[in-house]
Amino acid sequence: MSESNRKDFERAERIDIRQPDQAKADRFDPRNRIYVRAVTGVWTQLRRKMGWVALSFFLLLPWITWGDRQAVWFHLSEQKFHIFALTIWPQDLTLLAAVFMIAAFSLFFITTYLGRVWCGYTCPQTVWTFIFMWLEEKIEGARNKRIKLDKMPWSANKLMKKAAKHGSWIAISLLTALTFCSYFVPAKALYIDFFTGNASATVYFWGIFLTLATYGNAGWMREIMCTHMCPYARFQSVMFDKNTFIVGYDSKRGETRGPRSRKADPKALNLGDCIDCDLCVQVCPTGIDIRNGLQYECINCGACIDACDNTMERMGYRKGLISYTTENRLDGVTEKVRRPKLVGYGVVLVVIISGFIYNIANLDPLRLDVMRDRNALYRETSDGLVENTYTLKILNKTDQNNQYQLAVSGLTDYQWNGPKVLTIRAGEVATQPISIAVDPYDLKSPITPIEITLSVKDDPSVSFTQESRFFSGG
Template identity: 75%
Template sequence: MNSESKPKDHSKAKRIKIHQPDANKADRFNPRNRIYVRAINGMWTQLRRKMGWVAMLFFILLPWVPWGERQAVWFNLAEQKFHIFGLTIWPQDLTLLAALLMIAAFGLFFITTYLGRVWCGYTCPQTVWTFIFIWFEEKLEGARNKRMRLDQMPWDFNKVWRKTTKHAAWLAIAFFTATTFVSYFVPTREVYIDFFTLSADGGVYFWVTFFTLATYGNAGWMREIMCLHMCPYARFQSAMFDKNTFIVGYDTKRGEDRGPRSRKADHKKLGLGDCIDCDLCVQVCPTGIDIRNGLQYECINCGACIDACDQTMERMGYEKGLISYTTENKLDGIKQKVLRPKLVGYGVVLSVMILIFIYASSHIAPIRVDIIRDRNQLFRENNQGLIENTFTLKILNKTEQANEFNLAVKGLANHQWIGPQSVKINGGEVLTLPISIAVDPVDLSRAMTEIEIEASAMIDGERISAAQESRFFGN
């Protein structure tokens, strides 16, 4: 461009509208459109790496944390018990699990409404493991341009050993990920010892193989395809976004008109904005989008393009922040609102669910009694002339230690208990106990009497009891 040409009126530059993909015109999945992610370093990239390492170490180390005679977190599907440190969730306590899931859901909604898709960009397992795989790929095959050239080269010894080593590393990471995940459901030491001594259950081998292949495929091959075409979160996020939600945004007023120039050139006189059209923001994007085209559902808010652009601005001597974490209102010069109805609503529901969970988990009864009546007959008259009802008791000891339980019935006068009235139940076990209760007919004033069968035990120096209502039938 000639320096004497008339400068363009940059003040008339219009803001790029938010990109709204049309489902009928969306690009179809093409496995050949591979994205070669360029490595970048910067504040947001370092933060993402640190958070990813923390999340990964938490995932790896948690199954090894002991809690008494078991691991701290153990989802024991065989015995239908979920152990989360000192909390044990039984099938009878599934409302607690539902509350946990609601806390996770509304926590995600709250964070997304305020900070955008930071979950996707910083802590989502797909993102964390994908960047780990890309890191190994870069170490073994080289930087972005080298990887592109390597893929275009014919197969030779150099290409074979690099590709083989890379995929072997990927499979090793995937295998370790799979064994770690399975150890949340099978005791950790049993997984590793039994697996390598070929004495593990067939289900363990199946699930380790399944999750190894799933991790290898998702993080090594699928990558951004999971985010763009398979993850539902990217699709319904627009329902949580508003004009005050933090997004990765490109300042069109400042950046346009874009174009290359030398460092010494006065780009204002040339009618150019701050964007030098280097395309680094596209090359570092893990989903391969151009953030300059506006907000897109494919953006995972990882901040890689911010680091790339800031480094370019610094080299050119321009102010940083051409691409930044911002809001639509801020880009339009409108004052940002922190408190708004949607955010407050999610916050209130989240707080209520947390309080409900804390209260419910702290008031879990350590004893549970279930009663099953004899289905063959309501009652019978025994050889002593007494009216007898038969029940099957299921007594659950939710504590971690064995306890002596005393059994009693309320609501019947002068009754006879047929069966043991004191039983010992180990911690975390259910005792199935058939018993009968007999009453003299003269002591029954009605054909049906409401009763309660109670089980009580001394737990931590306190008498704890649990009862279940039932009915006693007579003539």
């Protein structure tokens, strides 16, 4: 090796093209903090607006009233969920399974088509993390100032800024925790009781636990939740294909990357459009370099797109070096929007949503359960009749007191022992034992199918029918 080549080789070994704070950082080490740089642009503004909408919806919903109660109230002690005019009882919790299925297939469908936009724009971890980062920047300053502040020795100024930052984080975390609790405990009473010391131990436990969880997740763990703990990042590759929209870097246009002046002709320097400013890395909340290709840590937030577009605009280059694109588009292959996997997810999603809407529209305002006497199938009365005993459980699922009428069908002639008209209060479960006696000569089979019908006395069209059996043994 010649002397000049040896010196060039040694010089190349000494040069580290990364930023000083990133040169020794391992982004897979949770102990290494990522200092995210603020950025402005179309996608950043969209993410902020969607985040504020989601946050406002979460904070304000418990304060909306519906009649004499909270509009959205998951009343666990009475085992019923109020969602505006709809009241869901434990017997209707199959609807909850349908909600989870809709959420799952919606996620599959959107991810197959648009990638991890849920993570980048609407995931609570992302929304709260960006709020905490915004507060951090307002109190401690821009990225370089925050790095400098953390390296400085402790002083009154540093202590004041740190206390203000963590105080604001704890305040937001406490508000988040109490808002979440207010979906289960009436909001108006919750805040008064919590701050006056009159809340229950359960409320204090969950309030403190959720405060610490929010403070830890959004303030300290941040990208660790996305890169190390969130299972979605691990199985997203199952839903991705070459037509899925991702945040991608156009290496054909960007390489070879390198710094240059604005007036320089990149073609004359044998350079691509990427000036290697590393801004795309500095604005990334998970600390990855999108120029290295698709990575599971990418949450599709679009921050690197805005940073790169701003740089391209300043350099006088065409925007879109980093953009929402597909692998096929980057490779120059024609994209396919309609593909079997996407269509399959869409069809299943439509079917589940249709079934869910149908079940919601046809929820019964009352419920009847018929339980036979387990001690004896039947008994003979002193009059020679065959008698069966039943226990009726009647649920009034409405918000008003109602009178209900009971009737039985399937028997030609019978004696009903017990009340046929019952008054049941709103939301009450009434237990009523009855017996039915029949002349054995009127029965054609040892087991006769019967139906017991419960209907609103003033409106017989509102009814519920439950099947049962009448045993005679003959």
